[in-house]
Amino acid sequence: MPSNHLLPTLPPRGGGRGWGALCDFGLKMTVLEILNWSTHYLKDHRIENPRLNAELLLARVLNLSKESLYARLNGQFQQEKKEALERLIERRISGEPLQYILGHQEFWSIDFRVDPRVLIPRPETELLVEQSVSTLSETSLVQTVLEIGTGSGAIAISLAKEVRDIFIVATDISREALLLAKENAKSAGVLHRIAFVNADLLGPFRYLRDQEPFDLIVSNPPYIDRSEIQRLAREIRDYEPIAALDGGEDGMEFYRRIISQAPSYLRRGGWLLLEVGEGQGEKVADQLERSGYFLRPQLLPDLSGIKRVVKTQKIIPSHRPLQKNEGFNSSL
Ligand code: GLN
Numbered sequence: 001m002p003s004n005h006l007l008p009t010l011p012p013r014g015g016g017r018g019w020g021a022l023c024d025f026g027l028k029m030t031v032l033e034i035l036n037w038s039t040h041y042l043k044d045h046r047i048e049n050p051r052l053n054a055e056l057l058l059a060r061v062l063n064l065s066k067e068s069l070y071a072r073l074n075g076q077f078q079q080e081k082k083e084a085l086e087r088l089i090e091r092r093i094s095g096e097p098l099q100y101i102l103g104h105q106e107f108w109s110i111d112f113r114v115d116p117r118v119l120i121p122r123p124e125t126e127l128l129v130e131q132s133v134s135t136l137s138e139t140s141l142v143q144t145v146l147e148i149g150t151g152s153g154a155i156a157i158s159l160a161k162e163v164r165d166i167f168i169v170a171t172d173i174s175r176e177a178l179l180l181a182k183e184n185a186k187s188a189g190v191l192h193r194i195a196f197v198n199a200d201l202l203g204p205f206r207y208l209r210d211q212e213p214f215d216l217i218v219s220n221p222p223y224i225d226r227s228e229i230q231r232l233a234r235e236i237r238d239y240e241p242i243a244a245l246d247g248g249e250d251g252m253e254f255y256r257r258i259i260s261q262a263p264s265y266l267r268r269g270g271w272l273l274l275e276v277g278e279g280q281g282e283k284v285a286d287q288l289e290r291s292g293y294f295l296r297p298q299l300l301p302d303l304s305g306i307k308r309v310v311k312t313q314k315i316i317p318s319h320r321p322l323q324k325n326e327g328f329n330s331s332l
Pocket residue numbers: 122220221222223224236244245246
């Protein structure tokens with residue numbers, strides 16, 4: 001038996017029925033049995049949700065949806081698919097995220113293609129979409145939305161699908177990410193409603209400074225404290241784009257830059273919605289309020305009770321009128 005084969009070299013499991021036993025079962029192995037073996041193997045290698053991982057990897061190898069996999073559990077496993085399954089399981093136990101292996105992630109009930117060019121959309125980010133949708137739905141006027149740091153395009157595309165009569169500008173500093181975001185927008189049928197721009201925050205919009213072109217600015221910026229990055233799960237640390245995670249020395253760099261730049265581009269009364277990391281909500285809210293350009297923000301909790309979205313509206317500081325070129329960071 002070639003030793004570079006994953007299944008035969010796996011450690012024995014209960015009752016001495018090791019992965020090597022797969023070969024003994026040979027053609028008699030059912031899909032369910034393979035699924036159980038795979039689940040245990042992933043579990044032994046400390047993969048979270050081993051059953052779901054095993055189901056999705058097996059379904060991929062057999063070219064089935066998860067549902068049709070269930071319908072075939074009692075069927076025979078095609079022996080010739082064994083190596084393909086081994087390869088996928090190997091990738092998963094070495095830490096590669098399931099979503100990169102499968103190439104997809106669902107977000108806001110839309111299927112997004114994902115690969116290492118972009119951060120995998122997180123379920124908690126749906127709160128940012130939900131809050132943006134409810135704000136944008138309050139008026140029937142055509143509105144212009146800016147998303148800063150779109151990555152896979154998840155937020156912009158979800159908004160374009162959900163809200164009629166909006167036009168979206170979605171930026172990212174990574175050209176590579178924008179290519180994928182455009183593909184996702186095309187598959188979702190909203191490419192014509194989103195302008196994708198390669199930009200470091202608001203840099204290329206300088207000519208619109210003080211014209212206050214946007215009704216709403218939304219962003220899920222990188223917000224992990226740089227010193228914490230080494231402590232992230234290896235799935236994130238070793239595979240996801242660091243530029244989409246690294247929020248500088250204290251994780252707050254992008255909030256500071258956005259808060260200093262946004263007022264020149266947001267109409268009076270326009271909205272700013274930001275996703276924040278655990279424990280950052282109050283700090284971001286304080287900075288917004290201290291800037292003098294924003295109302296005291298609302299802090300909205302995600303499903304785990306973590307304050308996840310900071311939502312506020314632009315005001316004109318009562319003590320002074322808006323100055324030209326104000327609200328700008330010299331680093332721009
Ligand atoms: N939510 C991501 C995480 O859990 C971080 C995303 C970000 O920095 N915006 O790692």
